[in-house]
Amino acid sequence: MLVVCKEHLELALDIFVDEHEAAPDVYDLSRVSIPGMELSTHCARCSSPPQYVLVKLGTPVQDRV
Numbered sequence: 001m002l003v004v005c006k007e008h009l010e011l012a013l014d015i016f017v018d019e020h021e022a023a024p025d026v027y028d029l030s031r032v033s034i035p036g037m038e039l040s041t042h043c044a045r046c047s048s049p050p051q052y053v054l055v056k057l058g059t060p061v062q063d064r065v
Contacts, residue, residue: 005051
């Protein structure tokens with residue numbers, strides 16, 4: 001799982017595919033949460049707030065109400 005800002009989304013996609021040999025599901029963090037996981041409050045590549053989470057296909061997510 002990676003959490004990233006908009007600026008680093010493309011790089012994160014490349015990293016994820018290289019590591020997992022599969023494309024991730026990509027979600028807007030303002031619209032979903034991941035049960036049982038505490039997400040970082042900053043981008044994995046910089047100190048900006050994250051906007052997206054990249055997860056393995058099939059990872060359960062919940063819509064934010």
